[in-house]
Amino acid sequence: MAAEQFQALHAYLNSQVIGQPEFTEGLLIAILADGHLLVEGPPGLAKTRAVNALATGIEGSFHRVQFTPDLLPADLTGTDIYRAETGSFEFQQGPLFHNIILADEINRAPAKVQSALLEAMAERQITVGQTTYKLPPLFMVLATQNPLEQEGTYPLPEAQLDRFLMQLNLDYPNAAVERDILRLTRGEELEGQASMPSPVTQADIFAARREVLExxxxxxxxxxxxxxxxxxxxxxxxxxxxxxxxxxxxxxxxxxxxxxxxxxxxxxxxxxxxxxxxxxxxxxxxxxxxxxxxxxxxxxxxxxxxxxxxxxxxxxxx
Structure with a gap:
C-alpha cells in the first residue's frame, strides 16, 4: 500500500515540476532514507514549488524560512517569552518544530544560525538556554542555494554539508519542457497530468522506511x-x-x-x-x-x- 502511495505522489510531483525527474525522485529518496536534502541551482527552476508540492502530498506541517544575513538562531529555534500575567517564561516554538523545513538560500545566514540548524539536523533536537527540546519524529530540512551569486553568502562548513543526505544540482530545461512549463503556468491541462493524491500519512512513511531497510x-x-x-x-x-x-x-x-x-x-x-x-x-x-x-x-x-x-x-x- 505504501509503495502505491509513493508512486502516486511521484507522478503528482512530476506533473507539478516539469522536466526535473531526478529532482522529484531525489525528494522521495530523501523522505524514504530519513535524510536532509541540499538543492543547488539558478533561480526560477521550481525548487520552492517542488517542496510545496511535496508538503501538500504528505501528512505533516510545512514552513519556509528565507535565510538572510540578519537572521538570528532564535528565528529558527524559538525563544522564551515572558508572560506578565503569570510572571514566568514560556517557550515559543520556532519554525524548526515543523515536519518539513524549506531553508531558502541557506548560505546567506551567518555561522551562529548555521550552528543552530546543524544541531537540529544532526541530533533532531534544539537547545535554548539550558533546555533541550526534541523535534518531531518526521523532520526534514530541504535547503536551497544559488550558485550564481556569491555576494553576501557564507560557505557552508564541511561538517554541515556532511549532514545532508544528498546534494542535487539543477539545470535549465530544454525548449520542449519550457513550453510545457508555460502551459502549466497558464493553467492548461498537460497530457498525462496527475491529480493530487491523498496525502501520505506519517505512519505510512515510517512503514515505508522500515521496508526500505529490509x-x-x-x-x-x-x-x-x-x-x-x-x-x-x-x-x-x-x-x-x-x-x-x-x-x-x-x-x-x-x-x-x-x-x-x-x-x-x-x-x-x-x-x-x-x-x-x-x-x-x-x-x-x-x-x-x-x-x-x-x-x-x-x-x-x-x-x-x-x-x-x-x-x-x-x-x-x-
Whole structure:
C-alpha cells in the first residue's frame, strides 16, 4: 500500500515540476532514507514549488524560512517569552518544530544560525538556554542555494554539508519542457497530468522506511559500495589523476547515506533487491558535496562530478 502511495505522489510531483525527474525522485529518496536534502541551482527552476508540492502530498506541517544575513538562531529555534500575567517564561516554538523545513538560500545566514540548524539536523533536537527540546519524529530540512551569486553568502562548513543526505544540482530545461512549463503556468491541462493524491500519512512513511531497510543487498554489491567510498580516500591506488584531484575523501556517514539511498531507489522502482545501477544513480548525489577537491583540480577545471564519474569507471563492479 505504501509503495502505491509513493508512486502516486511521484507522478503528482512530476506533473507539478516539469522536466526535473531526478529532482522529484531525489525528494522521495530523501523522505524514504530519513535524510536532509541540499538543492543547488539558478533561480526560477521550481525548487520552492517542488517542496510545496511535496508538503501538500504528505501528512505533516510545512514552513519556509528565507535565510538572510540578519537572521538570528532564535528565528529558527524559538525563544522564551515572558508572560506578565503569570510572571514566568514560556517557550515559543520556532519554525524548526515543523515536519518539513524549506531553508531558502541557506548560505546567506551567518555561522551562529548555521550552528543552530546543524544541531537540529544532526541530533533532531534544539537547545535554548539550558533546555533541550526534541523535534518531531518526521523532520526534514530541504535547503536551497544559488550558485550564481556569491555576494553576501557564507560557505557552508564541511561538517554541515556532511549532514545532508544528498546534494542535487539543477539545470535549465530544454525548449520542449519550457513550453510545457508555460502551459502549466497558464493553467492548461498537460497530457498525462496527475491529480493530487491523498496525502501520505506519517505512519505510512515510517512503514515505508522500515521496508526500505529490509531491501536485499548482496554481499558483492555491498562490498562494491564500500570500495567506491574507499576509492575517495585512497585515490592513488586507482589513478594518478584521482590522486592529484582529491584532497579529502568521504566519511563513513557517506557510506551509510549511499546504502540507504540505493535501497530507497530500488524500493521506489518496485524491486526487493539493490543493483549496482541503483548505486550509480545516487552516487554523485550522495558524494558531490562530501569530497574536497585539490587546488590542482580547480586549476584543471575538474569538478566533483567528473571525479566521481572517474571513480565509477575505475572501481570494478560485481
Amino acid at each position: 531491501i536485499y543487498m548482496d554481499d558483492s554489491v555491498e562490498e562494491y559500495l564500500v570500495q567506491l567510498i574507499i576509492a575517495t580516500r585512497t585515490p592513488d591506488f586507482y589513478s594518478a589523476d584521482l590522486a592529484r584531484w582529491l584532497s579529502y575523501g568521504a566519511s563513513p556517514r557517506a557510506t551509510i547515506a549511499l546504502d540507504r539511498c540505493a535501497r530507497a531507489r530500488a524500493w521506489l522502482n518496485q524491486r526487493d533487491f539493490v543493483t549496482p545501477d541503483d548505486i550509480h544513480y545516487v552516487f554523485a548525489h550522495v558524494l558531490r558535496h562530501r569530497i574536497i577537491l585539490s587546488y590542482q583540480a580547480e586549476a584543471d577545471g575538474i569538478d566533483a562530478d567528473t571525479v566521481l564519474s572517474k571513480i565509477i569507471e575505475l572501481v570494478p563492479a560485481p
